[in-house]
Amino acid sequence: YDEWSQEENDYYRDHCFVYEKRPEAMAGVRIPADVAEQARRVSRVFERLKPDLTRREKRLREGDSINPDLLLAYLVRRHKEPSPKVDFYERPQIRRRDLAVLILLDASGSTGEDVGQNAKVIDIEKHAAVILAQGLALLDDRFGVCGFSSNGRENCAYFVYKDFDEPWDRKAAANVLSARPSSSTRIGPALRHSGYRLSPIDARQRLILLVTDGKPMDSEYDPNTRYAQHDVRMACQENARRGIHTFGISTADSSLADMEIMFPRRRFAILSDIRLLPRVLPKLYIKLTG
Structure with missing residues (x-):
């Protein structure tokens, strides 16, 4: 270099x-016992950051779960429209x-x-x-x-x-x-x-x-x-x-x-x-x- x-x-x-x-x-x-204990404490802090990394992708035609509010809205639309768009599914989206x-x-x-x-x-x-x-x-x-x-x-x-x-x-x-x-x-x-x-x-x-x-x-x-x-x-x-x-x-x-x-x-x-x-x-x- x-x-x-x-x-x-x-x-x-x-x-x-x-x-x-x-x-x-x-x-x-x-790993010494005291270091392992400190690592566990730090890991608990980092664990609390993890929920911020996950969100739900909504209004999908297909997915792994149904959003109740969106399903209800779909059923209401079905009474008014012959073929309403299916958009009540959702799935987790990991944001790394x-x-x-x-x-x-x-x-x-x-x-x-x-x-x-x-x-x-x-x-x-x-x-x-x-x-x-x-x-x-x-x-x-x-x-x-x-x-x-x-x-x-x-x-x-x-x-x-x-x-x-x-x-x-x-x-x-x-x-x-x-x-x-x-x-x-x-x-x-x-x-x-x-x-x-x-x-x-x-x-x-x-x-x-x-x-x-x-x-x-x-x-x-x-x-x-x-x-x-x-x-x-x-x-x-x-x-x-x-x-x-x-x-x-x-x-x-x-x-x-x-x-x-x-x-x-x-x-x-x-x-x-x-x-x-x-x-x-x-x-x-x-x-x-x-």
Whole structure:
């Protein structure tokens, strides 16, 4: 993938290499009891959204049920007309949510940091993804769960835990829960590859939900510049031109200035505590796709 240089006002062509990987789930991985309980609570919230997705198609010549009011009107007309139009049948019409979302998890080495209560940042990310995924599966929304890390521009890893055409089941959950932290955080190539994966999907709304614990960092980045932040911004703009929008979620380790560069028009949230993520992520999703 190309990478943007704000200083040069141009791309470094074919600068970054992304390697897609399908990591195997670790043996014996299960959804922790407290995470399963949170997922059930979130699913109940998502369940309440489902009635809005169903309506009745009325005034049909044939269908799977009869509307009593329309039948009565038909009988009245039959006394006045020789052959009134049959239009008293109805059937359910499912109006699916026309969207696709890619949950993109930062799996860099810094997510191995302890946050207390025997949990690491990566654990919180994984648990939040599982909780949200349970709700998405209930709504029948199309979604994928992926992760990323990097070790220089020529070695950007992209992990596919659950693809769009795969069911959300125990295997998919185990894949997510088996994610492990490694190396650095080159966000731009991960966003571009996420856009590449979303672009063939025909949906009215396509969204990347990026969860990260801090600013982009990799071996060739100059910490005294915001080269990486401007590349992330450009990657978001490239995806937006294809109708794919990005929302970034980070911790207080990311400065407001950095987030405003990377995700303009306030398309980001900074959490005071990463442990809030499992509660915040489903609410954000509902707000963004409502």
